Amino acid sequence: MHRAIFPALFAAGVTFLLTCLVVGIRLEQEGASLTVVGADAETWGWIAFAVIGVFLVQLLQQPLQRLRQRLPTADITGLLPNEMLLHRLKPWLIALVVSGLLVWPFMVSRGAVDLATLTLIYVMLGLGLNIVVGFAGLLDLGYVAFYAVGAYTYALLSEYYGLSFWMSLPLAGLLAAVFGCLLGFPVLRLRGDYLAIVTLGFGEIIRILLNNWTSLTGGPNGIGGIDKPSLFGLEFSRRASEGSQTFHEFFDIDYSSGHKVIFLYLVAVLLVLLTIYIINRIQRMPLGRAWEALREDEIACRSLGLNPTVIKLSAFTLGASFAGFAGCFFAARQGFISPESFTFIESAIILAIVVLGGMGSQMGVICAAIAMTILPELAREFQEYRMLMFGGVMVLMMLWRPQGLLPMKRPHLELKTS
């Protein structure tokens, strides 16, 4: 143990340097002058706690490791049902989940349905980015740009040309895809980390343009009063606009603002199911196989005659189009959009969803999206610490389980021994 004492002292000293000045002393602005205030005893207590904690952990590293090795690890594979059984039950399970999703909103409060709708938007975004990051292995840090393109497409089309949500939805996807293609074409020749920074720059460019092109986008004030989607021409408002009918008049029921919320939720469910279906199909097509092959080894792919540019571009374009759909729906749900909704942090959250869920795993991405939107709502008193924990979890996750919570499983055969 005496050999561990110097590294432990060093680590404790580093911890003290990290915390003493920036946490222990606080800058306060009073009018034009700036003053320093020493933190309260509690904060210093925490600093001392951190320093001593780091010291002890470093000092006792070896005994702790030995202890951990002796702990029995739980074998949970036995708890999972048999794979054959699972395979047979799969269609039923899917039917159960889908019907549950459709029935559920009629039984809970408006707020819960609204939150679920938001979650579904993130599921859609996560699944879209999963194509780019998970399948094709291209790190896209500006994904939110395509989301913004989709949202602004609908907002502008509805404001200037009066197009409905359903007319705009394919257009928004298409336009986002065009943007994806335009950005992807030049930059996809770049190596992974360059690509990340260029896409990040692109995301910032789009946001700055939206913020400053005041005559078209309204600048920082955004665009408001965006129409909600309608059900075959039936509106969900209290009074019908000229030449159309409202939902409650048509079915002769009392007006309730809950109808609109549930309808939006159902539209989101529809879009997410469609997204999952399409991506599932594509993943099994030669194109989907090529994405994964390219991610694993680009040189091998090239030597087998695959064109990396076309394959990467297709992943980029498809991923962008899903962000476009999600953006269009987001604009319809909010009724108001401004560049503030499309900052880099949003890109980072979507990326975190993909990474935490396990790159390439659809089930993982869906679970991560649900966790990322529901957990902050549950832990409202920790709202302050939300982004701090978010960054910390991203780091810890990569250190502890770089493959994500539910890593992707490839179909494989196993030789049965015994």
Add this chain to the structure above:
Amino acid sequence: MTETSLYVLQQLINGLTIGSTYALIAIGYTMVYGIIGMINFAHGEVYMIGTYTAFITIIGLFTMGVSSLPVVLLLALMTAIIISSTYGYAIERVAYRPLRGGPRLIPLITAIGMSIFLQNYIRLAQGSRDLAMPALISGGIEFGDPDVFEVSLSWMQLIIWGVTLASMTALALFISRSRLGRACRACAQDLKMANLLGIDTNRIIALTFVIGAALAAIAGVMLGLYYGTINPYIGFMAGLKAFTAAVLGGIGSIPGAMLGGLILGITEAMTAAFFPSEYKDVVAFSLLVLILLFRPTGLLGKPEVEKV
């Protein structure tokens, strides 16, 4: 001289000032990239922490009754360097070293997480609003025709140029003359081979992080005093710009980072002179995209041969 040319001269001075701080931050990116081939996304936050430390030290010393400006500034610079270097070291040790040798995307994602973490750590510790400090060093030289356009070169700008020049020279001497500098160069050429020949590569990698962080802290102190306002979010944009500068000059090349920083600073100042100033960020990123398209290795970078 005409008004336009004087105006351009003024923007050139401003651009050189900003550009030299970009260059200082960019060196941190370029040195780390040169050795372990990763983008240290959290580098901008180290710069931000340097600025905060300097502000805390300056105000703290004034409160304690130290009134000699050179002493205060020197102490602030040293504290900022020490604290920022510790952060650089700790980030490498905790977040990047365990991941070394893995797939390339993993450390990059960790770095993004680290950046978000540090940003919010400072936000929680120091508050999220802008903090403004009255200018400590005012005045300067003014020249040009008072009737047409007066070009001003403030003492602060001169100090920034001087400090940047001094740090760059020190770094160049360190890299080219000292034993550790030679070890750094060896690691940049071939990490495995350097390790085989008895260089403690872990130590050298930690050293690059520390040097990068120290230079970022110097830039942080200078820019903090120059602008006079700070908030926890300044690191993101500065980091992005510095990275652009590093790529512009050729990532992995130290003279490239210096050149790239200056070019980026001047381009930005010129854009701000003739277009609405919000578009200067757009121009900076467009420049990045263009450079990567037509010269992916940057101005002074060497092409990388991909080995199977």
